[in-house]
Amino acid sequence: MGFATTLNCSSILFLISGIVLLYPIMVASIGINYGQIANNLPAPENVIPLVKSVGATKLKLYDADPRVLKAFANTGVEFIVGLGNEYLSKMRDPNKALAWVKTNVQVYLPATKIICIAVGNEVLTFNDTSLSDDLLPAMQGVHTALVNLNLHKQVSVTTAHSLAVLQISYPPSAGAFRTDLTACITQILNFHVKTDSPFLINAYPFFAYKANPKQVPIDFVLFQSNTGIVDPISNLHYDNMLFAQIDAVYSALASLGFKKLCVQISETGWPSKGDEDEAGATPENAKKYNGNLMKLIAQNKGTPMRPTSDLNIFVFALFNENMKPGPASERNYGLFKPDGTPVYPLGFSNDVGTTNSSSGSSNTSGFGTRPPMPSPPASSSTGYLSISSSAEEVAVHSVLLFLCLVVSTAN
Ligand SMILES: *[C@@H]1O[C@H](CO)[C@@H](O)[C@H](O)[C@H]1NC(C)=O
Ligand SMILES: *[C@@H]1O[C@H](CO)[C@@H](O)[C@H](O)[C@H]1NC(C)=O
């Protein structure tokens, strides 16, 4: 009897611990950027099993590709669709905004779960005044169209920023927006509060490393074990650069009085290949960055400043994109090659090994229970460069402090 009781107890404990272990994995969800600047990508129907194989539950598009939105109907995958920078000025016209939302969003609902529209990508860091001036009116125009269609409760409106909107990114507690952008950003933040929409930022520790490979500790950018750095003002300890970058964003928002906004990392990732002068762009490093990041997400980790907030990360990107301009790294952020095979193993038992993904698509029972897979940054080819400049700044600042700390510790 006592034996039986013990058995029961331990099986219950076993069950409970199983649930506890699974729970964070099931609630934490990973997103992937589905960029399509390529001429060799598989048909969207064949992409569904790839997305599921890495446990991703969210996709971000840079447009509102009808083929993708149709193919993913009834899959449960949530979408952020994009409205390109070239359409911003048109969205000032309420009729055009209404037409855009009807054609690109409403027709797919509810079968395809479009939950957000990203209006423009990295607009403010192009330093194009007329484009920047169009941003908020475009966001408002699209939101008003959603209100008129009574879709505003299920679809939010936002825009994705480059990390280069920050003037100060180190230490994280001193994070601040570029002073010349403060007025504009404040209005956008008010829009987020009013409409209950998230603030999106693209962040790439890779740029920091690439700019300064001799001084930026590779383990610090790849989420590997390392001593990390301590923010001298907050005393918070950082063992990876991405969290430092995210907390710099939280600080910048707080300094303008926006402490409660939901922040999402709309792009992050690591390339598996690059040009000669692109240090760190290897499959091994990409695997470490994305694999470690996915583990953190699966563990429901938050940043030191926001330990209980979801990370809300969209990896860049689903595929290598052969037609992206710029350095070789730009074409090699993908988790998958165009033939559907993984660029490097991320270690999931159900990694899809071939484009013949019929088994993956027919068996979705594992969907969402595996750790999500990270993907590289979005197809924002031009914005990428501006990210890199800010990332360099981040790198340099944190390197200097890091070196200081290392020296003082050694003494
Ligand atoms: C935009 O302007 C900022 C501030 O003047 C500058 O630091 C940055 O390099 C500029 N970016 C581009 C892409 O011109
Ligand atoms: C691909 O799927 C088809 C149909 O399900 C099957 O007959 C074929 O053997 C599969 N090929 C591979 C390489 O798995």
Ligand SMILES: *[C@@H]1O[C@H](CO)[C@@H](O)[C@H](O)[C@H]1NC(C)=O
């Ligand atoms: C689907 O996957 C589950 C768990 O991974 C497994 O138990 C089940 O047998 C699979 N079903 C098919 C049809 O492959």
